[in-house]
Structure formats: C-alpha cells, structure tokens
Amino acid sequence: MKILLGVTGSIAAYKAYDACRMMIKDGHEVIVVLTKGALRFIKKETFTYLGAKRVFSHEDDFTEQLFDGPVLHISLAKWCEKIIILPLSANTLAKIAHGQADDLLTSTLLSSSETPVLLYPAMNTQMLLHKRTAQNISLLKEFPYYHFHSTDEGLLACGDTGEGKLPALEKIKTLYEWLPACSLEESQVKKILITTGATISPIDPVRYITNGSTGITGMYMARKFLQQGHHVDLFCGIHSTKEIDYLKEFKHVRIFRCSTTKEMAKKIQQVRENCDLFIAAAAVSDFEFAYRPSKIKKEALRLNEMNLSYEMAEDILLSFLKVKKEHQLSIGMAAESKDHGTHYFIEKWMRKKTDLLIGNYAFHQYGDENEVPLSMGFGQESNGYYFIEEGQVLQNNISLSKNQLANEIYQWFLTKKAVYDSTI
Numbered sequence: 001m002k003i004l005l006g007v008t009g010s011i012a013a014y015k016a017y018d019a020c021r022m023m024i025k026d027g028h029e030v031i032v033v034l035t036k037g038a039l040r041f042i043k044k045e046t047f048t049y050l051g052a053k054r055v056f057s058h059e060d061d062f063t064e065q066l067f068d069g070p071v072l073h074i075s076l077a078k079w080c081e082k083i084i085i086l087p088l089s090a091n092t093l094a095k096i097a098h099g100q101a102d103d104l105l106t107s108t109l110l111s112s113s114e115t116p117v118l119l120y121p122a123m124n125t126q127m128l129l130h131k132r133t134a135q136n137i138s139l140l141k142e143f144p145y146y147h148f149h150s151t152d153e154g155l156l157a158c159g160d161t162g163e164g165k166l167p168a169l170e171k172i173k174t175l176y177e178w179l180p181a182c183s184l185e186e187s188q189v190k191k192i193l194i195t196t197g198a199t200i201s202p203i204d205p206v207r208y209i210t211n212g213s214t215g216i217t218g219m220y221m222a223r224k225f226l227q228q229g230h231h232v233d234l235f236c237g238i239h240s241t242k243e244i245d246y247l248k249e250f251k252h253v254r255i256f257r258c259s260t261t262k263e264m265a266k267k268i269q270q271v272r273e274n275c276d277l278f279i280a281a282a283a284v285s286d287f288e289f290a291y292r293p294s295k296i297k298k299e300a301l302r303l304n305e306m307n308l309s310y311e312m313a314e315d316i317l318l319s320f321l322k323v324k325k326e327h328q329l330s331i332g333m334a335a336e337s338k339d340h341g342t343h344y345f346i347e348k349w350m351r352k353k354t355d356l357l358i359g360n361y362a363f364h365q366y367g368d369e370n371e372v373p374l375s376m377g378f379g380q381e382s383n384g385y386y387f388i389e390e391g392q393v394l395q396n397n398i399s400l401s402k403n404q405l406a407n408e409i410y411q412w413f414l415t416k417k418a419v420y421d422s423t424i
C-alpha cells in the first residue's frame, strides 16, 4: 500500500520513527511529510535512513522538490492510497477541520478527494478535552473517509496523567492495516456474528475449568469482515487475547466478552436473529458446574469430597441452527485431539448440519520436560484445516495461517451469498 505519513508537532513525534519503520517492514511504501512543528522535535533525515521512499517538509511545495508531477501537493495526493497523520497535533487538527491549506501536509489533504485519512491525535488532556478540539474532531467525523483513533490514558510527557497518549504500535497497526478501503452500499453490508475464545465453567469463587483457546481465530475473521465494510458482533471469552479489544476502533463492531457458556448463549440469543452469517469458532465449555459460593477447602479436595455436580451447557450453535432462517449461513468449527480421526468431524457435522464445518486438531502437551507447553491450534498462528460440506471432506488438512483461514472463509461466504441471491 502507498502510505503518506504526516507527522506533526507533538511531543510524541519521535514515535513516528517506529511507526514508519513498522509500515515499511510490513511491505508498504511510505512517503513522509513533516510539519513545521514536527521539525522542532524530530529530523527529516532519520526517515530516509529508515527506508521512507521520500521525505518532505512543510515548505517543500515551494522549494522545487518534485515528485511525479509539477505541483508537489497534487502529485502526493494522487499517489497515496491512505493518509496517516501520526501524531496529530491540536493545531494541525484545527487547520484540517477548517479546510486550511497553509503548508504541504494540509494542502495535500485538501487535494485528496476520498482517500481514507487515519488520524492519531496526541496531546495534553486539557488540549484534547478543550471544547474547540472536540468541535474540530466532530467536524471531521462528518466525512466518511476520516477516521480517528482513540488516545490512550496514562502519564503524559508534561507530567499530567490522563487521556491524550499516542497508542502503542500494536494498536496503531490494527486500524491502519485493516481500515475499510471502501464503504459498501447499505444493501451490500452484511451482519456477521462470530464467537471465539474459551468460556469458563466456574466451580467456586477461585476455580474454574476452561481450555486453551485464545480467540485469535475469530479475531482474524472479524478483522477480515470489518475490513470489507461489514458489521460484526464478536462474542469472546473473558480471557481471550487483548488484541480483540483493538478492534473497538472500527466503526461497525460490537464486542461482547462473556465468562460462561450460559452468559454467551443469552447474549447471542438477543442479536442472532438479524445476522447473515453465524460463525461458531469459540471453544465453549460443554458443561457447567453447580457453583459453590465459597471456596472449597483443601481438606475437602484431599478427601475427594468435592462431589462436583454439573449439567450440560446450552449448545449455542445447535440452538442457532434450530431457529435459523433460510438466508442465514452457518459455519461451525470442530477441535479434536490428535488421536481422533477425521470421522469425528463428520460425526459432528451429522449432529450440527452447518453450511460449512471446519475441523482442526488442537491440544496442549504439558509435562516436566516442556518448559513451555507444546501446542497445536491453541494460540498458534497456523494449523491444518479440514473443510466439510454436506458431510464430505472437501479440503483435507490444508495448512493455513489463521489470517489465511479468515480470507478463505470470506471468499466462501461471498460465493455462497451469490448462489443464494441468484435463486431468489
């Protein structure tokens, strides 16, 4: 992707070095434009050393610095596919909000028509909360292609504590990489419901049974659908990866963290009716213990007097399949331990006839000799997947990263949707 990285005069400007390096490392072409204010904090040359394609400063429109055409701000606006201003000062924010164009960066912004602009404000809390700044942010939010990233709370460079910090790189990355490239027409927008991660089955106030699912799989799926302009309701476990929360920066996502299967089932029941696609990727607890309100004492554990009673938890996917409407598509996931053969996947499909069932093997192998447990599936970036439709294994153990799996699912959904639409 061709990124124009604008850097302005915030104390956080030095963090633009790392952000620029990250973007280049991720395979993007980056042109940097520094404001007059930015030059009080950082150096132009450093971006060149870090690999930026070109680096310009505020007055370069008038210094015969050419790039792809006779007028610099026009050629820059035509060249870039995304504009990222990181950090964004209160001053430049005010200028952009009021359509000013008194330096290279603001002139470029005014010359770009609907290029997505991603703004990362960073300033003192008072500046951020000032009515004028709030008004300026609201003005820009009226434009569909302007996106604001929220700031972090913490100790600021000036010594105050509060809102206004530039977010960490990993957070920055989520939105700039996955910001929807297009906004879909209303009729094209689909509602996707995804469950991911593990629920817990509490025994007493301090103990519970769970599994090793981290929620990464569903997170990648949610990101893919959000990037394509769809709306996502994501249900995850309370301990699922914190990266899931970074998705809150997207406009059309709702994230529901759930502890027990019962809680997840109840919340899903309230929203499942309107979804176009239901993806059950969560490893939910299949049973729920009769909860003991006070901690079970060690003595009772020793004497084997726990007498744990439990009941089967609601099968969230099965419940959905029972009430599913004709246009709604469903994807189930099945995780088996390695000793179980593919017929277990088929057997699951026979019980829950989803439009697509994705099987994979998942386990943690613990033991004294393994300082870190050996894992497959859980918490790993890739795995072997089995795609089952109509009780037939169509793809047998194809190796995919979880990101690739999300892409496959997205393509599958488009195809199925097109087939359905052609029949009505």
Ligand SMILES: Cc1cc2nc3c(=O)[nH]c(=O)nc-3n(C[C@H](O)[C@H](O)[C@H](O)COP(=O)(O)O)c2cc1C
Residues within 6 Å of the ligand: 007, 008, 009, 010, 011, 012, 035, 036, 037, 038, 088, 089, 090, 091, 092, 093, 122, 123, 124, 127
């Ligand atoms: C030490 C220092 C730190 C500053 N930090 C910030 C900041 O974090 N955010 C901000 O909006 N302005 C900050 N300012 C004020 C801006 O640098 C000033 O408004 C400048 O005109 C911004 O120029 P620009 O918008 O052209 O980059 C700071 C100023 C100083 C002297």
